[in-house]
Amino acid sequence: MKLAAWNVNSLKVRLPQLLEWLAEQSPDVVCLQETKLEDHNFPQQEIEAAGYQMVFSGQKTYNGVALLTREMPSDVVCGNPHFPDDPQKRLIAATVRGVRVVCAYVPNGQALDSDKYAYKLRWLAALTPWLAEQLAANPQFVLAGDFNIAPEDRDVHDPAAWAGQILCSDAERAAFQRLLALGLKDSFRLFEQAEKSFSWWDYRMLGFQKNLGVRIDHILLSEPLAARCTAASIDRAMRKRERPSDHAPVIAELKD
DNA sequence: ATGGCCAGCATCGCTGGA
Numbered sequence: 001m002k003l004a005a006w007n008v009n010s011l012k013v014r015l016p017q018l019l020e021w022l023a024e025q026s027p028d029v030v031c032l033q034e035t036k037l038e039d040h041n042f043p044q045q046e047i048e049a050a051g052y053q054m055v056f057s058g059q060k061t062y063n064g065v066a067l068l069t070r071e072m073p074s075d076v077v078c079g080n081p082h083f084p085d086d087p088q089k090r091l092i093a094a095t096v097r098g099v100r101v102v103c104a105y106v107p108n109g110q111a112l113d114s115d116k117y118a119y120k121l122r123w124l125a126a127l128t129p130w131l132a133e134q135l136a137a138n139p140q141f142v143l144a145g146d147f148n149i150a151p152e153d154r155d156v157h158d159p160a161a162w163a164g165q166i167l168c169s170d171a172e173r174a175a176f177q178r179l180l181a182l183g184l185k186d187s188f189r190l191f192e193q194a195e196k197s198f199s200w201w202d203y204r205m206l207g208f209q210k211n212l213g214v215r216i217d218h219i220l221l222s223e224p225l226a227a228r229c230t231a232a233s234i235d236r237a238m239r240k241r242e243r244p245s246d247h248a249p250v251i252a253e254l255k256d
Numbered sequence: 257a258t259g260g261c262c263a264g265c266a267t268c269g270c271t272g273g274a
Binding site for chain 2: 009010012013034036060061062108109110116148165166167200202203204205206207214216243246
């Protein structure tokens with residue numbers, strides 16, 4: 001079972017790249033973030049034609065998440081009951097082949113003195129108890145998406161420059177550790193990886209060409225799934241293509 | 257020299273992303 005997460009930064013713009021990538025990689029489950037589409041505009045026919053079922057929760061202009069799956073997903077939940085009435089569409093969960101999959105687009109936060117940062121921390125604080133319930137109900141569990149957190153200094157191209165900044169602050173990293181403390185493993189770190197492996201690069205300043213990136217997109221696996229995980233990677237090739245998303249897809253493979 | 261891009265929405269400049 002091949003799991004992937006990708007912040008596409010507008011599915012309207014990125015649909016051709018997504019369809020090419022699905023054909024090349026043939027993932028079994030894809031968690032998409034930043035679709036930026038209202039549900040009635042979701043490109044269902046094109047994705048169905050590519051051989052995928054889908055569930056989605058979107059809005060105009062901002063946010064939006066979706067799950068693409070080879071088999072019909074069940075028990076679909078949008079949003080977090082511990083964080084009710086959130087107008088921002090950032091969470092969708094479903095069960096596929098016995099695996100509970102939670103697709104998340106964690107708020108960016110903008111800057112530590114911003115209201116958006118306070119919202120990010122509240123959002124993450126509410127996420128943890130809900131995940132604990134989901135995980136207890138199904139030990140075959142994965143949380144994947146854009147976390148907007150670089151968990152460690154090795155996940156940042158210039159840790160000194162980023163120290164204490166958004167994506168790297170102590171409070172954000174502590175929130176990430178609380179997710180791991182539920183019993184989740186960062187699939188990428190289950191394996192030897194190249195130094196300076198990142199999943200996001202700024203469109204400006206030749207960020208990708210200079211590899212000035214951060215690793216903020218993650219696939220976290222419960223212990224039973226981590227035991228089945230055979231590989232984890234970041235598909236940097238997608239960032240080299242024409243009109244790329246600023247995020248690369250991240251992938252984890254599980255043996256059946 | 258501390259910027260530079262991209263997407264959306266709406267115009268001919270702003271917000272948000274990270």
